[in-house]
Amino acid sequence: MNGVHDMGGLQGFGPVQLETDEPLFHAAWERRALGLTLAMGATGAWNIDQSRAARESLPPAQYLGSSYYAIWIAALERLMRQRGLVTADELAAVHQGTVAAAAAGPALRVLRAGEVDTALARGTPVSRPAAGPAPFAIGDRVRARNLHPPGHTRLPRYVRGHVGTVVGVHGAHLFADAHAEGRDEAQWLFTVEFSAADLWGPQGDPRDRVSVDAWASYLEAA
Amino acid sequence: MSAGHDHDHDSDHSHLGEMDLRVRALETLLVGKGYVDPAAVDRLIETYETRVGPHNGARVVARAWADPAYAQRLADDATAAIAELGYSGRQGEHMVALFNTPDVHHMVVCTLCSCYPWPVLGLPPVWYKSAPYRARAVIEPRAVLAEFGVQMPETTRIVVRDSTAEVRYLVVPMRPAGTDGWDEARLATLVTRDAMIGTGVARQP
Structure with missing residues (x-):
């Protein structure tokens, strides 16, 4: 989806705002937003790409106008609502800061405190056995295809149509676009490097390069 | 609050x-x-x-500076080399180390969201997740670096890695001169978080 989250190359946001003290969280609720999002993610009710898709498909003005963890909370509520884990009435009460008596929901795999360290250390690797040989090799010239899928994608707009060079081959990984639709499909994953001058014309420094990590179906031989 | x-x-x-x-x-x-x-x-x-943060990554970098065999393993398979020091898992399942040299300076961004190597750097700072950094790191990295107080030599190429999949990047900054004979713990004090994102360089001793 050509959403406002796809920010590479946008202009007008002003300087990077650096903080001198850099607190990890800026309010108590941000802490809980992190913990609740990770804990609910661990139930397996959705996968990481569905979670990203939920954030990135928020209405554009809401996305741009919300702080990072406010986006997380909005997406978390949306995912739970879509899966019938919470009701619209329950969320309406939550938005008023109140909780009606919680109706029993479906049984989920609940992450217990004693399992947290192991679960985090294990993570969720997305590498998978490759079904066939890699379609590209280091040094190959490839074009990022001119794709504008309406669903979730990880191909940033600023590289589409441009030709770059394969500089990394990472084996087969779950394809994010399909995974966001609940399908496990493994594709070869590549790092493709582009010249900044090619991407940005006169605004790009001819010395510099920019890479993205791109699945095979994002690319064609050039 | x-x-x-x-x-x-x-x-x-x-x-x-x-x-x-x-x-x-x-x-x-x-x-x-x-x-x-x-x-x-x-x-x-x-x-x-309290437990996971840039001090983890600093240990990795210091080990790579001090031990060429470790640096080679980090270059060959960063996920495994980082796991040797006990760091693994969520948002770092597929690690790649980027070694800065006088010729090439790497800088990491996630233009689409906030992808960041949690096991070695912890949670990203607010600026990393913010629109200005995500928008500008790819189109004007030198201007962004200048805002961080970093001026690259004319002859240094900037390579920006946009982490758009589950590969997570750790930048290994250049080891500062004047640190011969330093042990790993002392070297680690020179490794800043920004140096491991590529918006900074290692501290000078």
Whole structure:
């Protein structure tokens, strides 16, 4: 989806705002937003790409106008609502800061405190056995295809149509676009490097390069 | 946010208060439904507040500076080399180390969201997740670096890695001169978080 989250190359946001003290969280609720999002993610009710898709498909003005963890909370509520884990009435009460008596929901795999360290250390690797040989090799010239899928994608707009060079081959990984639709499909994953001058014309420094990590179906031989 | 103190009249604060109430209500709801163990939420937060952070990555970089064989393993398979030091897992399942040289300076961004190597750097700072950094790192990295106080030599190429999949990048900055004979613990004090993102360089001794 050509959403406002796809920010590479946008202009007008002003300087990077650096903080001198850099607190990890800026309010108590941000802490809980992190913990609740990770804990609910661990139930397996959705996968990481569905979670990203939920954030990135928020209405554009809401996305741009919300702080990072406010986006997380909005997406978390949306995912739970879509899966019938919470009701619209329950969320309406939550938005008023109140909780009606919680109706029993479906049984989920609940992450217990004693399992947290192991679960985090294990993570969720997305590498998978490759079904066939890699379609590209280091040094190959490839074009990022001119794709504008309406669903979730990880191909940033600023590289589409441009030709770059394969500089990394990472084996087969779950394809994010399909995974966001609940399908496990493994594709070869590549790092493709582009010249900044090619991407940005006169605004790009001819010395510099920019890479993205791109699945095979994002690319064609050039 | 001080609990039990309701005298904020600043609209910003009342908005934050609203989010505090909303997220607290949400947690109560999810605990009531049996989806969430609040002690697990505590443990998740505590992990990233106190245990996992840039000191992990600094150990990796210091080891790579001090031990050429380790640096080679880090270059060949960063996930395995980092796991040797006990760091693995969520948001670092597929690690790649980027070695800076006088000719090439690497800088990492996630233009689409906030992808960041949690096991070695912890949670990303606000600026990393912000629109200005995500938008500008790819189109004007030298201007962004200047805002971080970093001026690259004319002859240094900037390579920006946009982490758009699950590969997570750790930048290995150049080892500062004048550190011959330093042990790993002392070397690690020179490795800043920004140097491991590529928006900084290692501290000079």
